[in-house]
Structure formats: C-alpha cells, structure tokens
Amino acid sequence: MHKNKAKPSTIFNIIPIMAFALLLSSGVNAQSVNKEIRHYAQSEEALKAGQKLYETVCAACHANDLSGGAGFNLKDEEWIHGSAPSQILHNVSTGFMNAGMPGFGAMFPEKKLKQVVAYVLSKRQGLDNLTYKIYPIETNKGIHEYQFSENSPISKSGKLPNNLIDFSLPEVQNYVIEFEGDLYTPNDEQTNLHAMTYRNHRTELFIDGEKIETSEDKWERRVWPLKKGKQHFKMRYYRINLKNNLNSRVRIFVANDDLTQKIYGISVSGKQFLNNATVPIKAEDQTKIQRKKVLGLPTSSISVGFVEKINAAFNSKTCTVVGAWSGDFMNIGPNIEGRARDGSIILGDWMFNFPQQIAPLKRSDCKFEEYKLHQKTVEFIYRINNSRIKLKMSASSPNTLKLDFTLLSGSLNDAQLKTWQLPKSDALVITSNNGTITNHQLTLPKNTQSWQLNLQKKVK
Amino acid sequence: MKYKLGKLATLLSVYCACTALPASAAKTTYIPDGYHIKTIQTPKDVRFHVTGMDSNVKGELFIATRFGDVWRYKNDEWLKIAEGLHEPTGLMCDSDGSLVVAQKPELTRLIDDNQDGVIDRFVGMANDWTFHDNYHEFNFGPVKDKQGNYYGTLNLGHGVPDALKLGAMDSAGGYRGWAYQVNNKGEFIPYATGLRSPAGIGISPKNEVFFTDNQGDWVETSKLHLLKKDAFYGHPVGLRDHPDWTTKRILKEQKNFELFEKMREYPVVWIPHAEVANSPGNPEWNITKGKFGPFENQIFIGDQTQSNIFRVILDEVNGVYQGAVINFINGFQSGNIRTEFDVNGGLWVGQTARGWYSVGGKPFGLQKVEWDGTHPFEIADVSMVSSGFKITFTEALTMQSAKNLEIKVKEWGYQYSNRYGSPKQDEKSLAVDNVVVAKDRKSLIFKSKLTERKVVMITLNGLKDGKGRSPSVPVIYYTVNQVK
Numbered sequence: 001m002h003k004n005k006a007k008p009s010t011i012f013n014i015i016p017i018m019a020f021a022l023l024l025s026s027g028v029n030a031q032s033v034n035k036e037i038r039h040y041a042q043s044e045e046a047l048k049a050g051q052k053l054y055e056t057v058c059a060a061c062h063a064n065d066l067s068g069g070a071g072f073n074l075k076d077e078e079w080i081h082g083s084a085p086s087q088i089l090h091n092v093s094t095g096f097m098n099a100g101m102p103g104f105g106a107m108f109p110e111k112k113l114k115q116v117v118a119y120v121l122s123k124r125q126g127l128d129n130l131t132y133k134i135y136p137i138e139t140n141k142g143i144h145e146y147q148f149s150e151n152s153p154i155s156k157s158g159k160l161p162n163n164l165i166d167f168s169l170p171e172v173q174n175y176v177i178e179f180e181g182d183l184y185t186p187n188d189e190q191t192n193l194h195a196m197t198y199r200n201h202r203t204e205l206f207i208d209g210e211k212i213e214t215s216e217d218k219w220e221r222r223v224w225p226l227k228k229g230k231q232h233f234k235m236r237y238y239r240i241n242l243k244n245n246l247n248s249r250v251r252i253f254v255a256n257d258d259l260t261q262k263i264y265g266i267s268v269s270g271k272q273f274l275n276n277a278t279v280p281i282k283a284e285d286q287t288k289i290q291r292k293k294v295l296g297l298p299t300s301s302i303s304v305g306f307v308e309k310i311n312a313a314f315n316s317k318t319c320t321v322v323g324a325w326s327g328d329f330m331n332i333g334p335n336i337e338g339r340a341r342d343g344s345i346i347l348g349d350w351m352f353n354f355p356q357q358i359a360p361l362k363r364s365d366c367k368f369e370e371y372k373l374h375q376k377t378v379e380f381i382y383r384i385n386n387s388r389i390k391l392k393m394s395a396s397s398p399n400t401l402k403l404d405f406t407l408l409s410g411s412l413n414d415a416q417l418k419t420w421q422l423p424k425s426d427a428l429v430i431t432s433n434n435g436t437i438t439n440h441q442l443t444l445p446k447n448t449q450s451w452q453l454n455l456q457k458k459v460k
Numbered sequence: 461m462k463y464k465l466g467k468l469a470t471l472l473s474v475y476c477a478c479t480a481l482p483a484s485a486a487k488t489t490y491i492p493d494g495y496h497i498k499t500i501q502t503p504k505d506v507r508f509h510v511t512g513m514d515s516n517v518k519g520e521l522f523i524a525t526r527f528g529d530v531w532r533y534k535n536d537e538w539l540k541i542a543e544g545l546h547e548p549t550g551l552m553c554d555s556d557g558s559l560v561v562a563q564k565p566e567l568t569r570l571i572d573d574n575q576d577g578v579i580d581r582f583v584g585m586a587n588d589w590t591f592h593d594n595y596h597e598f599n600f601g602p603v604k605d606k607q608g609n610y611y612g613t614l615n616l617g618h619g620v621p622d623a624l625k626l627g628a629m630d631s632a633g634g635y636r637g638w639a640y641q642v643n644n645k646g647e648f649i650p651y652a653t654g655l656r657s658p659a660g661i662g663i664s665p666k667n668e669v670f671f672t673d674n675q676g677d678w679v680e681t682s683k684l685h686l687l688k689k690d691a692f693y694g695h696p697v698g699l700r701d702h703p704d705w706t707t708k709r710i711l712k713e714q715k716n717f718e719l720f721e722k723m724r725e726y727p728v729v730w731i732p733h734a735e736v737a738n739s740p741g742n743p744e745w746n747i748t749k750g751k752f753g754p755f756e757n758q759i760f761i762g763d764q765t766q767s768n769i770f771r772v773i774l775d776e777v778n779g780v781y782q783g784a785v786i787n788f789i790n791g792f793q794s795g796n797i798r799t800e801f802d803v804n805g806g807l808w809v810g811q812t813a814r815g816w817y818s819v820g821g822k823p824f825g826l827q828k829v830e831w832d833g834t835h836p837f838e839i840a841d842v843s844m845v846s847s848g849f850k851i852t853f854t855e856a857l858t859m860q861s862a863k864n865l866e867i868k869v870k871e872w873g874y875q876y877s878n879r880y881g882s883p884k885q886d887e888k889s890l891a892v893d894n895v896v897v898a899k900d901r902k903s904l905i906f907k908s909k910l911t912e913r914k915v916v917m918i919t920l921n922g923l924k925d926g927k928g929r930s931p932s933v934p935v936i937y938y939t940v941n942q943v944k
Contacts, residue, residue, distance in 0.1 A: 218619075288543075288544065289543075289544040290528070290544040291528070291544055291545055291546040291563065291565065291566075292528065292544075292546055292547075293546070293593045299565065299591055299592060299593045300565040300566075300587065300591060316565065316566065316584065316587060317565075317587065332528075335547075336507065336526065336527055336528070336547075337814075338814065338815050339595045339596075339814075339815035339816075340526075340547060340595045340814075340815065341595045343593070368584045368587065369583065369584060370581055370582060370583040370584060371581075371582050372573075372580060372581045372582075373579075373580060373581075373582075
C-alpha cells in the first residue's frame with residue numbers, strides 16, 4: 001500500500017513479519033483475527049484510526065476514496081487473493097514486493113493494521129460470494145404471466161468468481177436465471193439498485209429474503225431501494241418467449257439516492273460502462289476549463305482547474321462564482337459516456353458550492369461575454385446593467401484561490417455591485433483587500449474600480 | 461493485496477463481452493462507379509466522435525468532437541486547438557478566420573488571438589435558450605447567411621423533470637424545439653418552432669437555410685425542411701414558448717392532430733425510414749464545380765443509424781420545394797452525422813455512434829468519399845413534368861436497355877400524430893404511361909397519376925450503359941408536394 005519502493009528489509013523486521021504470517025496461517029487464529037477486525041469495523045473510533053493511517057500510508061497508491069491508482073481498487077467486488085479480513089491483513093503485513101507493495105507488518109503495530117483492514121472493509125462495495133442458477137423453462141405463457149417455481153430443474157449453476165452479474169451464461173432460449181450473494185452498499189448514504197432496462201424485461205429483486213418492489217419503472221430506469229451496508233441479494237431475471245435476447249447488455253448499478261450518480265456497476269456491462277465513464281481530467285501542467293454538466297454545480301457552469309490543485313466554477317447564465325473545491329479537477333466520464341445522462345464528478349472536496357455563491361446581493365440580468373485562457377489564470381468578462389466587469393481567477397497554493405475583479409466600464413452604483421453575497425461554508429475563510437466583510441457579505445467602498453477576494457481553504 | 465493476473469483476466473473478459481456486441485463492419489452494397497471511401501486516422505487514444513465539421517478556403521479541416529475538443533487537420537497532421545466544450549454538435553469556419561461552435565449551453569466564437577494555431581479566447585455569441593443539463597438537449601449549427609446572420613436548431617429534451625411531453629420528447633421551456641437566429645447585430649431571435657431532433661442544418665447556394673429532423677413522436681419519418689421565419693414544423697411541445705400559446709392550451713389541443721396539421725409546414729422531402737435513413741445529419745451542397753463528379757448542386761446527407769449517405773435533388777413546382785431522395789453510398793464504418801465538401805471536392809464524413817446504434821459498428825471516426833474521375837452510370841437528375849417525371853442519367857442507355865427497361869411506381873403517405881413514426885399509409889402501385897426515351901437516350905419522361913402529399917417511389921429496372929454497367933441505386937423516392 002506504499003507507492004515508493006520499500007527500504008531493504010533487515011533481519012530485525014523480517015522475523016516479526018514471518019512470525020505474524022505464520023500466526024495468520026493457522027485456521028483457528030484466522031477466525032479470531034476475522035472476529036477482531038469485524039469488531040473494529042463496528043467501532044467508530046477504530047474506523048477513524050484506520051482511516052487516518054490509510055490516508056497517510058495507503059492513499060498515495062490506492063486513492064483517498066479507495067478507488068485505486070498505482071495500486072488496485074480496494075472497495076470493489078474483486079478480491080481474488082482472498083476477501084476474508086485475516087487474508088487481507090496477511091497481505092497488508094507481508095506485501096507484494098514484485099508488484100511494488102511493501103509488507104507493512106514491520107512498520108506498524110498489528111492493532112493499527114487491523115484497524116486499517118477494518119476501515120477498508122467498511123468501504124466495501126459490490127457483490128461477494130456470488131452464485132448463479134439457470135432454470136430452463138418450457139411454456140407457452142408470456143413472460144409476465146409465467147409462474148416460476150424454485151423447484152424447477154436447474155441446468156447449470158456455479159460460483160461467479162468475479163462477483164459480477166453475467167447475462168452471457170445461459171445457452172438456452174427460454175430460462176430464468178438467479179443470481180445470489182452478499183451485496184455491500186455504502187453505510188453512510190441511501191442507495192438504489194438501478195437497472196438500465198425496461199418493462200418488457202421481467203426482473204425480481206429480493207433483499208434479505210424479502211421481495212422488493214420497484215420505486216421507479218421507466219425506460220432504462222428500473223429502480224429498487226437498497227439497505228445500507230451488507231445485505232443478502234437475490235435477483236431473478238426471466239427470458240421467456242422473447243423474440244430477441246434483450247438482456248445481454250443490461251447494465252446494473254448501485255446508484256445514489258436521487259439517481260444522479262452511478263456509484264458502481266454490479267453486472268459485467270455495468271462495470272464496463274463505468275470503466276469507460278472514468279475519464280479524470282487533471283490540471284497537470286496548465287489551467288483546464290470544462291463546460292460539462294457537473295454534479296453539485298448549476299447548469300451552464302464553466303469549471304476551472306488550476307495546477308495548484310484547487311478549482312472554481314463560474315456560471316455563464318448568472319455571472320456568479322458558484323463553487324470552489326480543493327484537490328484534483330474532475331472525472332468527466334459520466335458526462336461523455338453512453339448518452340451522457342450523468343454529471344461529471346469533482347475529484348476533490350467542496351469548499352462551497354451552489355446554492356452558496358459569490359454574487360451581487362441585488363440580482364440583475366447579466367450578459368456573459370467571453371473567457372480567455374492563460375497558462376496560470378482565466379479571465380471572464382461579463383456585463384451587469386451598464387457595467388462591464390472582468391474577473392480574473394488564479395490560485396496561489398493548494399489552499400488559496402484569488403478572485404480579482406476589475407470594473408472595465410460603468411460604475412458600481414449603476415450595476416448595484418456595492419454589496420455582494422458570499423458563501424456560507426465551514427470549509428473556507430474569505431478575505432478582501434479593499435472591502436468589508438460582515439455576515440457573509442462584502443461591501444465595497446464608493447468608486448472602487450477593482451477588488452480582490454481571497455478564498456482560503458480551512459486546513460483541518 | 462490482489463492478484464494481478466486475476467485483475468487482468470477480469471478486464472479481458474469484460475472487454476470481450478463488450479467488443480463482441482457491436483455488429484461486424486458494415487458492407488458497402490451500393491456505391492457509384494469511380495467513388496471510394498477512405499478512412500482517415502484520427503488522433504491516437506482520443507474519443508473522436510465527430511459532430512461538428514467544416515473546412516476553410518485553405519483546405520484546412522476543423523472538427524469538434526462530442527468529447528468537447530476542437531481539432532485542426534492540416535497536411536495530414538492533427539492539432540488540438542481547444543478543449544473542454546460541452547458536447548458540441550456543430551462547427552463553422554467563419555470568414556474572419558475564427559470558428560463558431562454550437563455547444564449545448566452556448567453558441568461560441570473561438571478566437572486564436574496570438575495566431576499560434578491554438579484558441580485563446582472563447583466569446584459567447586448566444587445562450588438565450590434554456591439548457592436543463594439534459595443529455596438530449598443538443599444545440600445544432602450554425603450556418604451563416606449572406607447577410608451575416610447565424611442559424612441554429614435546439615433539440616427537445618428527453619426525461620427533463622416537469623417538462624411538457626406529448627409523446628417521447630419533451631420541453632421544459634426556453635426555446636427547446638426551436639430554430640434560432642443570431643442576427644448580424646448579435647441579437648438572439650427565436651425563429652421557428654415545432655422541431656424535434658433537428659440534427660442537421662445547412663445553407664443552399666441561394667442563401668436559403670434547410671434543416672433535417674429525425675423520425676419519432678410527431679415526426680412520421682425523417683425529413684428535410686426549408687427554414688422559414690415564424691413557421692411551425694409539427695412537434696407541438698415547442699409551442700409553449702410561442703407568444704400565442706400556453707402549456708394549458710397545448711395540453712387541451714394535444715389530440716387535435718387536425719389543428720396542428722393545418723398549422724404545420726410540409727417538408728421539402730420525406731426521407732423513408734430505414735430504406736434511406738433513421739437519423740439524418742446536415743444537408744451539404746455539392747458546389748464543387750465538378751470536382752466530385754456529375755452530382756453538382758445536389759445535397760449530400762449522412763445517416764447516423766444506417767451509416768450511409770444519400771443525396772437529395774431539389775425540384776421547385778408552383779413555387780414550392782419538393783424533390784427526390786436517392787441512396788448514394790452505404791457501408792461506412794460508424795454513424796454518419798456530418799458531411800462537408802472541401803475545396804478540393806472531397807466529401808468528408810464525420811461519425812459517431814455513442815449512445816445510439818449505427819449499422820457501421822465502430823463507435824466513432826472520420827472517413828472521406830473521393831472520386832477518381834471515372835464517369836459513373838447513375839441517375840443524374842429527377843424533375844416533375846406535367847403529370848409525370850423526367851429522369852436524366854449520367855450516361856446514355858443502350859438501345860436494348862431503353863427498349864426493355866421496366867419502370868415501377870408506388871406511392872404512399874404518412875399519418876401525422878403523436879405516435880413514434882408512422883407506417884406507410886395507403887401504399888399502392890401507380891400505372892406508368894407514355895414512357896418516352898430521349899433521342900440521346902440520356903433521359904426519359906413518363907406519365908403517372910400523381911397526388912399531392914405523397915411519396916412516390918420509382919424503381920427503374922434493366923438500365924444499362926454502353927459499358928454494360930447498371931446504376932448502383934435504381935430507386936428514387938420523390939416527395940410530391942405540388943403536382944404540375
């Protein structure tokens with residue numbers, strides 16, 4: 001879980017690793033380790049400790065959100081080297097030197113590593129222990145009339161080691177296929193199962209043994225609510241007397257509460273779709289601009305990413321600053337894959353976002369004129385009433401954004417620009433060189449021609 | 461922590477599942493003699509869905525991709541000149557050297573201030589419509605007329621919350637389903653409404669703006685229209701932004717197809733569904749002065765679904781446009797959405813198939829149709845004469861073929877309603893009378909009983925030229941708006 005190559009091992013740290021690995025190899029001990037780590041996974045304090053160590057040591061290779069980078073994704077369904085807590089702990093302790101991951105057993109106490117494993121497991125997503133059963137069906141009945149019995153003969157069944165729902169398994173025309181396993185969903189948000197299919201398909205979902213009704217059933221949008229955390233999952237899919245095989249590309253996802261974000265795919269084509277929909281845009285060597293749809297920003301926003309790893313968004317309809325975030329720029333994948341239904345996702349943390357904004361208190365119609373891109377800055381020019389304004393955005397550090405406003409023509413009074421509304425946010429402090437800020441409002445002195453706002457991210 | 465080989469195996473299996481799905485490469489089953497399709501290599505590892513394309517007088521090609529980039533192709537080299545736009549679906553080289561790009565939220569002028577080839581300044585020309593961040597709310601265009609006015613078309617939405625919907629497509633207001641003009645003073649003018657998925661706009665050498673619309677709800681089959689100020693083109697949800705209408709009134713009249721029928725403009729040509737096209741792109745005039753062969757002044761349009769190109773021959777009868785649709789070439793690699801003639805007479809074909817199926821199978825690309833100078837044997841021209849048609853050929857028929865040729869004529873109409881497309885209505889064969897082949901055997905005239913507001917399908921069997929060739933496409937679809 002470390003990006004840099006490990007220092008050469010010495011005799012002093014090889015011995016404890018070996019001893020630890022030996023201990024884990026005993027079945028009895030593995031069970032007690034599993035129990036202990038699962039216990040940590042229930043403890044907020046242990047999870048916090050695990051998160052802290054993860055972010056310090058592991059995130060460099062595996063990403064802050066565990067989605068992977070130089071190292072593998074640590075939250076998806078794929079745990080080929082073993083998904084049991086004791087197996088993961090063993091791998092963390094001994095490492096994979098050939099793959100560039102050192103063993104951490106010598107570097108950190110066992111308790112800390114167990115907490116890291118507990119934290120990683122608490123972020124687990126997707127299916128586990130997935131199996132399938134195929135029931136060949138002979139009937140003249142229509143797909144929606146057919147009564148299925150679990151006593152029907154099974155032609156094929158088995159495990160799905162990649163833990164993805166796979167519709168290419170059946171080799172018969174008419175069948176019911178059942179997928180069963182454990183489904184992990186986020187503990188901290190309400191999610192839905194979203195199948196991009198429609199009514200002609202017959203799909204049934206059982207969670208913890210109970211049949212779940214759809215909360216929405218439209219074209220490409222068949223939705224069932226899910227529970228939080230680990231749950232028993234069974235999905236039954238019917239293909240009976242259909243002319244065409246409609247199912248082979250059914251994309252199934254776990255999506256967020258309002259279905260604006262597909263969090264991860266749980267079918268082969270769903271996972272493939274999200275792989276294709278992962279297109280991170282980073283401001284590596286120059287300022288980047290994106291006009292894409294972005295989750296958390298209003299329509300018609302122009303997003304700017306600075307090489308300092310701080311970002312902001314200007315809205316071309318309202319001529320206001322509608323968001324700022326720290327970290328990398330954005331993943332535009334969801335907005336350029338398939339029909340591009342979904343919004344891009346920022347890769348960092350919001351400092352503020354719409355409806356919080358930097359805007360004149362008295363709103364008037366604005367006319368966006370242009371933006372100009374420089375290596376380190378972006379200039380927006382717009383009109384409010386009879387005043388023409390230039391806003392230059394720049395960054396001076398990963399924590400500081402500078403907004404330089406210049407009145408190109410007109411006056412502050414004409415444009416009612418004397419008082420500005422500023423965002424209310426615990427994540428940043430705003431200062432101004434020549435205005436007064438009180439109660440999240442900026443007041444500019446008479447005859448101001450230019451003014452500056454500094455947005456400073458609060459460092460935790 | 462994980463076993464690398466396992467991960468690779470999974471990726472491979474996912475990859476194989478995906479790549480096995482698209483249809484295998486489409487075959488070319490019709491292409492005129494002397495023409496070929498050339499595939500242009502697009503920049504490596506770039507999602508190059510070509511949805512905006514134009515060339516300038518210097519022969520440089522500019523392309524806007526759905527990814528949001530703008531590229532220049534010059535001397536067989538690609539240069540990315542802009543990025544970060546929002547799914548542009550139109551690009552035009554303006555006379556001052558700037559580019560005008562239609563992206564979803566804005567019509568934008570791209571300016572290279574320091575003349576290094578890369579765009580520095582992005583100037584908003586218009587954003588006066590409402591974009592609801594919906595995937596289907598495309599902004600197509602622009603074209604510019606001789607007076608310096610720009611034109612674009614705004615797609616309806618699909619699945620926009622709280623929108624007005626009377627079929628499949630919807631409008632939550634803000635000029636969705638409208639054509640617009642940005643006049644030479646820079647003002648945004650809502651120009652006409654009733655559009656559905658108007659994916660292609662073009663301007664004729666006579667300074668008239670035309671646009672295509674895709675088959676679907678309230679659109680019986682795809683069509684080509686002449687753009688007229690204040691006209692209504694058939695899809696009622698755009699009327700919600702019309703000063704004489706309200707949403708309430710539209711809902712009240714939603715089944716009153718007769719009312720909307722009376723209000724609407726009839727297309728210049730109907731484009732028969734599947735036989736010719738499902739999702740046509742922009743109309744592009746061949747004014748290459750013979751550099752593209754014998755089809756001068758004809759309109760070339762690509763189809764995103766069928767991966768083909770068809771031509772349209774305009775005919776004016778009683779002051780009304782109508783004309784013929786003839787398939788030209790099929791078997792392109794992906795969905796043809798943009799066509800562009802360059803100064804050398806090459807026909808560039810921009811392609812995308814993301815989110816919408818195309819026969820070609822490939823997700824995106826760029827191809828070019830070139831003519832090698834060989835004179836083809838094809839239908840050259842079609843026009844209405846008194847109670848019949850005159851059909852001209854690029855080469856003379858043989859005596860034998862002129863004697864033995866067989867002309868079959870069918871006609872049909874379409875039913876206008878809120879349904880998704882219309883089957884052919886009242887399809888029947890028409891008698892063919894008084895066939896007269898001209899002395900030079902390069903044209904013929906025949907009579908038939910023609911009716912207004914029908915598509916007439918003419919099939920010519922047995923045509924041969926002196927080299928023993930038959931036309932690659934012997935079928936004409938003529939839209940009869942007026943009868944002579």
